[in-house]
Amino acid sequence: MATIKACRGFNAKSDIATLRDAIEGLNTDKHADSIDKLIMLATERSWDQRGEIWTGYKRIHDEDPKEALTKKLRGSNICLGLLALFGPAAERDAEWFYSAMKGLGTDEKLLIELTATRTSRQLKAIASAYERLYGKDLAGDVAGEVGGCLGKMLIKLLTVPRSDAVLPEERASAMAQQLYDAGKGKWGTDEGVFVDILTSESRGTLKSVFSIYLSKFGQDIISVIDDEFGGQAEAGLKFLVRAVLSTPQVFADAINEAVRGLGTDERALIRYICARADMDLEDIKKAFEQKYKTPLTDRVKADDGTEFGKLLVAAIH
Secondary structure (H helix, E strand, O other): OOOOOOOOOOOHHHHHHHHHHHHHHOOOOOHHHHHHHHHHHHHOOOHHHHHHHHHHHHHHHOOOHHHHHHHHHOOOHHHHHHHHHHOOHHHHHHHHHHHHHOOOOOOHHHHHHHHHOOOHHHHHHHHHHHHHHHOOOHHHHHHHHOOHHHHHHHHHHHHOOOOOOOOOHHHHHHHHHHHHHHOOOOOOOOHHHHHHHHHHOOHHHHHHHHHHHHHHHOOOHHHHHHHHOOHHHHHHHHHHHHHHHHHHHHHHHHHHHHHOOOOOOHHHHHHHHHOOOOOOHHHHHHHHHHHHOOOHHHHHHHHOOOHHHHHHHHHHO
């Protein structure tokens, strides 16, 4: 469930004027008030309403609000957080995919996160945005950066829609047997069977498969992957299984990791909080509090009292 709700009595024209005043007031004696206005618009208007404000601003003022904010806030964390909330989600995620692959080296962890926590419909929209922004095929770029079992997993998720059907118990039992025969039941591991089943079946079916596997063979699927795989393939498949079991718990754990210890991973918090505020951040809040015995807002407040921290807290509420 989303934490950001639609504003009753929404007035796009008035909010566009507020956005204009806020942008113009940045880096002046009205800066603090302008930040408050931007946070209000970003966290007290629904996704559709923010989209109407964003596109309306561009139409009325003949200026890209993304460029205007970036110029004033110079790519700061508050700037990136606001853009993650205001801009089109597919374009935002496409930019994150691109950043994971540009330059020397590949951020495989980020590719796994983005691919495993988006629906097939969302990934299709992201691929279209990626081609529009960069003139390249997203799956092709990922294939060029990541090989082996992990590459196959990512490409399958990007190109083959996951089934919506929840299969009957006998079919789930047969798949549990397939996984056993491809791993524990043979010498070596048939990685393709794991990839095919874990990337193509619905979450409901997979949860049934995992439960049946545990009851039949006495081992949970995460432990099986631990034993049968290594390196990034192991990390990717385990993350995918965890996302299937509970995406909110995946992000609750990721938030805890981002704020604990010395330093905070602000860019990660943008993905975990801002990007999930219109999807399942309410569920992430509940998962976080249940496991870590602390309200998520209190944990973020304790870690970041900046403008960026105010934005995160407003998105969480």
